[in-house]
Amino acid sequence: MSYQAPMKDMLFVMNELANLEGVSALPGCEDANAETAEAVLEENAKFVSGVIAPLNHAGDKEPSFWHDGKVTTSKGFKEAFKQFAEAGWQGLQHPTDFGGQGLPKLIGTPCVEMLHGANLSFALVALLSDGAIEALMTAGSDEQKATYLEPLVTGKWTGTMNLTEPQAGSDLAAVRSRAVPQGDGTYKVFGTKIFITYGEHDMAENIIHLVLARTPDAPPGVKGISLFIVPKFMVNADGSLGARNDAHCVSIEHKLGIKASPTAVLQFGDNGGAVGYLVGEENRGLEYMFIMMNAARFGVGMQGVGLAENAYQQAVAFAKDRVQSRDLNGSPAGVAIIHHPDVRRMLMSMRAQTEAARALAYVAAGIHDVAHHHADAEVRAHNQAVYEYLVPIVKGWSTEMSENVARDGVQVHGGMGFIEETGAAQHYRDAKILTIYEGTTAIQANDLIGRKTVRDGGALAKSLVAQVRATAGELAQVNSPEFAAIRKHLERGADDLEAVIDFVVNHVKSDIKCVFAGSVLYLKLAGIVLGGWQMGRAALVAQKKLAAGEGDAAFYHAKIVTARFFADHILSGSSGMRAAIVDGSAGVLGLEVEQF
Amino acid sequence: MSYQAPMKDMLFVMNELANLEGVSALPGCEDANAETAEAVLEENAKFVSGVIAPLNHAGDKEPSFWHDGKVTTSKGFKEAFKQFAEAGWQGLQHPTDFGGQGLPKLIGTPCVEMLHGANLSFALVALLSDGAIEALMTAGSDEQKATYLEPLVTGKWTGTMNLTEPQAGSDLAAVRSRAVPQGDGTYKVFGTKIFITYGEHDMAENIIHLVLARTPDAPPGVKGISLFIVPKFMVNADGSLGARNDAHCVSIEHKLGIKASPTAVLQFGDNGGAVGYLVGEENRGLEYMFIMMNAARFGVGMQGVGLAENAYQQAVAFAKDRVQSRDLNGSPAGVAIIHHPDVRRMLMSMRAQTEAARALAYVAAGIHDVAHHHADAEVRAHNQAVYEYLVPIVKGWSTEMSENVARDGVQVHGGMGFIEETGAAQHYRDAKILTIYEGTTAIQANDLIGRKTVRDGGALAKSLVAQVRATAGELAQVNSPEFAAIRKHLERGADDLEAVIDFVVNHVKSDIKCVFAGSVLYLKLAGIVLGGWQMGRAALVAQKKLAAGEGDAAFYHAKIVTARFFADHILSGSSGMRAAIVDGSAGVLGLEVEQF
Structure with missing residues (x-):
């Protein structure tokens, strides 16, 4: 399928x-x-x-x-x-x-x-x-x-982001590529860039490389990086293509996954210099690159959701089709494995996490639209801040969960999952890049703590916790075991998240390493609590629709069950995560390097 | 390295x-x-x-x-x-x-x-x-x-296990291969077997296939399976090799990992019948195969520990070598990434889980030796029961944790981890088979519940919990924050595990699906509590050695820190797992098949 x-x-x-x-x-x-x-x-x-x-x-x-x-x-x-x-x-x-x-x-x-x-x-x-x-x-x-x-x-040409260099990795302060002004407004760019996704390909007439490089007098570190347009083919005044620029793909990587997408090593300027055009002002390249990265980070979060959905669909199809062993409740012959409780548990876990991550991401997208289009500047600014808080969570949590979902997808297939022919293994391999590129989960978590939580003393983060609590209050109004379970875990999750926000804000100055030892756990905790919040909201909507006799009852019923699964199986982990963050740094940091 | x-x-x-x-x-x-x-x-x-x-x-x-x-x-x-x-x-x-x-x-x-x-x-x-x-x-x-x-x-020949058939998968009741008695004490074997590890290779002179098949009058299901020796080459009376037997490898699989090991499809009897020799009595094949499987399951558990150790070593070496970004506490230049807290957290998580799983497995091995060699039959029997309880945990938990460890190993490498050249990705691919073959984690969990927990009403499982509590008591005697943390989480873990054992025993008859909805979680909970128990014991030994001024102080200090990490970061998850098991079945089982 x-x-x-x-x-x-x-x-x-x-x-x-x-x-x-x-x-x-x-x-x-x-x-x-x-x-x-x-x-x-x-x-x-x-x-x-x-x-x-x-x-x-x-x-x-x-x-x-x-x-x-x-x-x-x-x-x-x-x-x-x-x-x-x-x-x-x-x-x-x-x-x-x-x-x-x-x-x-x-x-x-x-x-x-x-x-x-x-x-x-x-x-x-x-x-x-x-x-x-x-x-x-x-x-x-x-x-x-x-x-x-x-x-x-219009997709006539495509674009690339050229950040990483062999010696620098994620550390952009260490970028060494050079851009030398030619006196005519253009620059000549020299350097090696690695991990350039679609850095070279045959799918479009031209490729517009956006390249980070340093001008000769640039200050060291990230404040001395400028952004340049380096087209693969020069563009004439009438828009037609001119000479080949001195930007060449010297190899592509042999990767674990996403194998169809070429990951290029690009060499700029080996034959005299690649013609580049400064974007904006000198030394503000990082700022501009962050525009690309923020868009791309949200996009990578959606890769996580999309891949998880695909892995889930494939696992469901297999589990409905594959007949093996009798039903636990007794059956004369073998049954489709979807009837076995642990297969069911894995499918529900895949489903619940995918739905929660989707909901959180779409909510963030809606907030983004308000931030960009609302008539009132204050409303725009507030929504922009909320959106920016959510981006590292959408990126980090959706991709981390997609790894687990892809893993469960293979597991549902059993031995067949390990055979490449089935395709389940491809998801498992493909997923592994998502928590790495456009900033690893740890880099997302640094952003979540540094720029998004600590700067306003946790105020924005706590305003979201307050909204989670309001939803928990609404859930308490519905009298059913499902809603009681969802409410209980959501309330605890809100308590745990708030305690962690306080911990982060209160200790970041006195003991920064102790706080960052739990950075990724904080990001994941925020993911499950805010994702669980959306599942709680979804259950409330479903319940109202059911009560009103509107729409697809089976869909709404499934939404409530899925929300409950999320609460009992995913949100229930919040207290352990809180303990690991608040008490766990001594264990993280206790060894000397020589003891490893 | x-x-x-x-x-x-x-x-x-x-x-x-x-x-x-x-x-x-x-x-x-x-x-x-x-x-x-x-x-x-x-x-x-x-x-x-x-x-x-x-x-x-x-x-x-x-x-x-x-x-x-x-x-x-x-x-x-x-x-x-x-x-x-x-x-x-x-x-x-x-x-x-x-x-x-x-x-x-x-x-x-x-x-x-x-x-x-x-x-x-x-x-x-x-x-x-x-x-x-x-x-x-x-x-x-x-x-x-x-x-x-x-x-x-002596390794002159090698052996194989031939269980799986295309239509049967893990369900041995569905085995269809036939063994027809020839009247001379031998049989002719016919059928197709898949997923046969080293089913064909060039590393030894002969391959001794042990094959499950049915004799003509065998009863249906698992009670009608017999075990046969089917050598690749017939063996003459003097031990020399005779004619080629009618057992042929028709293909090998293209797999996600463990690529060097051939996984064969074997065809028995396409040219008149493969000569087979009955092992033991007819229809007792499953029982004999379980002997192989129990040995192999423990062995696969050790694969998990070994692979995790290798992934850990490689990640440590990379993290010590790779210089990137400044230290959070401030440093003029970049530092090795092992100084970054989240890298440290991942390394500690890899280390702690590997050490805990190793300790639990070796303890089980020691118990196995007592069960086989002790002079007193009662001591042997008791130790055999304990060993058998531990086997599915050693297999299931060690391999599940090895997937996480291999995943973290790639993550520590960042973008380089996704490039096959580094080797980190190989661990991630190789690890995925371990939770599948020799019985998936769910099959281990079925064994843990069905044969190992429920049969004696949870008595043996609870006797282990009592031992965990005794260790927690000893930990309480040591006055330090490390030991307080270890004790706290170990005690809670014991409570959670006991509650789950009670839940399993009390509900397995009235609502079997509800119990098995949490089977894998029960196995994992038992893994972290019993693994955490060993880490607690290790910390106590280390503390005594340090107090006595004996041995390698850095090693013992590291052991205590690692035990604390395990408690704060791994054992702390026990309450969430308990909730998911005890309350979580409604979410697992709530959907109709059509709703997926």
């Missing part, structure tokens, strides 16, 4: 949890009503499951390959990207001025989830172009926008 | 926790004193890190391959197995009567751990031979023993 977009849950979350109605009432979002949203999602779902999903396993088996500086992508990728571009999917969330469709993030996000769910390797090319578009939109000159945006938005 | 046996911890656990002294006092184990043990381990460590470990990554890159019915194993495997056999390592735990060394399991176990730690794929051939030897030793006729044991024990 191939990936199918989970339309019902997507629309439920958009409409009932993420306030699509509110978003469509925002200035500039008037067209984005529920009908449009559903139509866009349906069209995208059809495209994605018809054209993109079938390339996923094939691309894993026959990855992109490098020969003599050129990268040939997996069979069908080039043609599929052409269709993707022509149908306008690259431009979904980008301004109509540059050939986009100008839809809000809340509608773009499920489309992004579908694309990643269907084929992570393929979707990466679009994700990177999105990032480049965001950065140029914010920091590019009018001329740069006029030159580069439309071809990127 | 290549794998090095963790000699210091191995010897500590053997001597201080697993009662090597007591084992060496048992009848027949007199030679197995501390000096012998250390000498054997040192010799084995030298062999394993010198000869076997270097083949691990190479074998992954150039797996075994099939051509025209023959399997060529990865480069160097054949020669290494010859050395392994000639040095007598295959026979370490097997009787001297058949060419073995007759050492107790407590000494064999660390050697097994090393072998698996160095090279999972290689070690599998020995693990399977061990199982075949155990089965023949218990159920074979004198003539069969005389024919097959010495060549197996």
